[in-house]
Amino acid sequence: MQKLILLLLLGISLFSASEKISAREVIHKGIMANYYAGKDRVSIGYIRVEDKQGNILRERRYTQLRYVEGNGDEERDQKLYVYFSEPTDMRGTAYLVHKHVGGVDNRWLRLEKLDLIKRIADTDKRTSFAGTDVFYEDLSGRHLDDDTHELVDETKNYWVIKSTPVKDTGSDLASHKAWIHKKTFLVAKRLCYNHEGKVYRRFKALKVANIKSEDGVNYPTVYEAIVEDLRTGTKTFMKGDKIKYNVGLKPELFTQRALEIPPIEVIQGFN
Secondary structure (H helix, E strand, O other): OHHHHHHHHHHHHHHHHHHOOOHHHHHHHHHHHHHOOOOEEEEEEEEEEEOOOOOEEEEEEEEEEEEEOOOOOOOOOEEEEEEEEEOHHHOOOEEEEEEOOOOOOEEEEEEHHHOEEEEOOHHHOOOEOOOOOOEHHHHHOOOHHHEEEEEEEEOOOEEEEEEEEOOOOOOOOOEEEEEEEOOOOOEEEEEEEOOOOOEEEEEEEEEEEEEEOOOOOEEEEEEEEEEEEOOOOOEEEEEEEEEEEOOOOOHHHOOOHHHHOOOHHHHHHOO
16 A cells, blocks of 8 residues: 555656746747747837836837748748838838747848938847837847746746847847746846846746637737836836737748838728
8 A cells, every 4th residue: 555655656746747847948939939839920009118207208010920831830031021100200111030949130220211221230129119118139038048048936827037149249238037927938038148147137027818819719919018218217108009919920021121112002901
């Protein structure tokens, strides 16, 4: 009887250990939930930047198109295109990303007022995007193997993962900590730490909803969020007014030609 009880206890112990998820797997699932939901995605939204007194510094309206290559439950190459329609002096400004798994991502920005296409160097990916507290890298996300990952805390609803860059980022980022929801794997909060161990940047998801795709699949989605720069006191609010998944975007849309001649018919078709 004692041997039987011992075997049962060992079985329970082994089962529990096998069910325990690693920090790397949590981050992997988080990347898939936040950046790879659906075959493609269209997001029409609004950005507002405020100073530390709450005064509005600038506002933007945009359309974001995303296309994911191939299928599967792993990181894959993807393409991202952002077009600004407001304010008037930014209309026509566009941003294009070709994300390459295992390689260096390509980023281009078209400045409409200057009639200039600028390539964003990899060393500049952690700089301000369109005058906001959002970084270029935030839009397409970091790669799983850009960091090492460690589970530092766990609550009823969240895993808290500390991620440390494998290579020097050439920026203030020394590490970042994410609160990842256990059911949806969406990032509820992220803190970025500098080399002195101080938090200098903060992201927080404000509103989440299940959005049903064109083919009937529900995707948990953050549609309202805030990014804060604790050094300057500025805050950037982001809200997706309309988000659609699996609408049938074509990869041919995501070329440098789309920077020079924006696909206005496609963009207006979703407004």
